[in-house]
Amino acid sequence: xxxxxxVTSSRTGSRLxxxxxxxVAEGSGVLIILLITAVGGFLLLRAVPALQRxxxxxxxxxxxxxxxxxxxxxxxxxxxxxxxxxxxxxxxLLAMPVALxxxxxxxxxAPRRLVGPLxxxxxxxxxxxxxxxxxxxLYVLAPQLRGTAEWLNTHLGxxxxxxxxxxxxxxxxxxxxxxxxxxxxxLPIITAVTRxxxxxxxxxxxxxxxxxxxxxxxxxxxxxxxxxxxxxxxAAMLGLGRALGETVALLIILRATQKAFGWSLxxxxxxxxxxIAATASEFNDQYKAxxxxxxxxxxFVLTLIVNALAxxxxxxxxx
Numbered sequence: 001x002x003x004x005x006x007v008t009s010s011r012t013g014s015r016l017x018x019x020x021x022x023x024v025a026e027g028s029g030v031l032i033i034l035l036i037t038a039v040g041g042f043l044l045l046r047a048v049p050a051l052q053r054x055x056x057x058x059x060x061x062x063x064x065x066x067x068x069x070x071x072x073x074x075x076x077x078x079x080x081x082x083x084x085x086x087x088x089x090x091x092x093l094l095a096m097p098v099a100l101x102x103x104x105x106x107x108x109x110a111p112r113r114l115v116g117p118l119x120x121x122x123x124x125x126x127x128x129x130x131x132x133x134x135x136x137x138l139y140v141l142a143p144q145l146r147g148t149a150e151w152l153n154t155h156l157g158x159x160x161x162x163x164x165x166x167x168x169x170x171x172x173x174x175x176x177x178x179x180x181x182x183x184x185x186x187l188p189i190i191t192a193v194t195r196x197x198x199x200x201x202x203x204x205x206x207x208x209x210x211x212x213x214x215x216x217x218x219x220x221x222x223x224x225x226x227x228x229x230x231x232x233x234x235a236a237m238l239g240l241g242r243a244l245g246e247t248v249a250l251l252i253i254l255r256a257t258q259k260a261f262g263w264s265l266x267x268x269x270x271x272x273x274x275x276i277a278a279t280a281s282e283f284n285d286q287y288k289a290x291x292x293x294x295x296x297x298x299x300f301v302l303t304l305i306v307n308a309l310a311x312x313x314x315x316x317x318x319x
Contacts, residue, residue, distance in 0.1 A: 036304075043297040050075075050290025058294065064258055065275075070287040077298050082261050083269035084299070087175045087250070088243035090265065091182035096236050098183075099190035103232075106191075107198040108220055119195065126188040134252030137181035142172025142253075149176055153266060166259035167268030173255030176265040181249055186239035193238065197231025198224050230313050237310030241303050247273035272299040 051058060053073050061076025102122060106115055149169050156162040167174045201224045209219045225232075255268035256278065270278065276292045283289040 040297070040300060043293055043300060046286070046290050047294035047297050048290075050287045051294055053287060054291070062260065065291065067282065067288045067291050070285060073287065073291060075291045075294075077272070077295050079261055080270060080272050080275055080295060081298070082263075083175070083254075083267075084244060084271040084273075084302075086261075086263065087179050087182060087254075087271065088240055090175060090179035091186060091243050092236060092240050094180060094183035095187045095190055095239060099187055099194055099235070099239075100232060102187075102191045103194035103198055104220055104224070106195050107201075108216060108224065119192075122191050123188050125184065130185070130246065130248035131252070133181050133185055134249035137177055137249065137253045138172060141181065142177045145177060145180070146170055146172065149174070149266065160263055161265050163262065163264045163266070165262060165264035165267035166257045167255045167266060169266050171255065173253055173268055174266045175254070175269070178250050178253040179265070181253060182243050182246055185246065185249065186242050189242055190232075190235040190239040193235035194228065194232045197228040197235075201227045230315075234310045234313040237306055237313060241306040241310070244271075244303055244306065245273055245299065246271075247277050250274050251277050272296065272302075 050073065053071060054075060055072050056063070056074050056076050058076050060078050061074065062078040062082075063074065063076070066074040106119055106122075110118060146169070149172075152162045153164060153169050157164060165174060205223050205227075206219055209223050214222065250271055251274040254270065254274060256270050256274075257268045261267050261269050272295050276296055279292060282292070
């Protein structure tokens with residue numbers, strides 16, 4: 001009987017690339033986790049000495065930061081957290097409906113020959129540098145919004161969102177202006193992800209709805225939107241994560257103020273990112289730098305939470 005070569009050797013040879021690819025993929029995933037852990041550990045390590053010298057409650061103190069005397073510092077994130085979340089959520093509320101409308105148009109209504117160029121133009125907004133957005137917002141957009149802002153402040157000032165804030169409405173250095181600019185900046189992210197999700201709607205379901213006599217809008221409402229809901233929410237969370245960390249544009253637009261933040265769109269103030277960027281000259285001292293690094297640590301954790309929520313939304317199945 002003729003000798004038969006072992007079958008396992010050929011299988012082993014064919015599986016070697018798979019094993020190598022698996023090791024590389026697993027190594028890449030572990031490397032990302034290690035990098036995130038290293039960043040978080042570095043921030044925590046540098047923040048602890050300053051927190052030990054802080055005479056205020058770090059999470060509830062909303063007064064002015066006093067770090068000149070490093071043996072008895074006064075700082076906290078309450079005000080920064082409020083301004084950061086407020087301007088980011090305001091921008092998100094402006095961007096979400098516009099992004100959804102653009103995504104629906106590109107996925108269902110736009111002629112095929114225009115889909116590519118229009119999508120490219122929307123995504124091109126993401127390539128504009130933040131400093132350009134900041135300068136455009138303060139020197140071009142703010143003067144154009146002045147009349148609208150003053151009308152809202154005059155006629156709707158009894159409602160806290162439009163009440164007179166701690167910054168000049170005429171000057172434009174307010175959350176109202178900053179939020180609109182921020183909405184334009186996160187629009188490409190939300191639009192691109194939402195469009196890709198809507199484009200993945202099973203064609204069989206779309207054709208079945210049309211065969212039953214549904215209009216194009218009914219197809220969008222009853223088939224595409226339920227299918228893409230989780231992707232749309234995930235896109236919004238990604239846009240929110242981008243907004244939370246925006247620095248240069250808001251640093252140019254928002255006017256820092258010593259007055260308390262009052263939840264008005266016509267307030268100024270500092271976000272986590274702008275506070276850190278504006279005080280970079282104090283980083284020559286480990287304790288002064290540690291105070292701002294502690295704020296950066298909170299922003300780091302906040303961003304991780306938002307991205308985790310976006311990931312959870314992706315894994316949620318549409319009804």
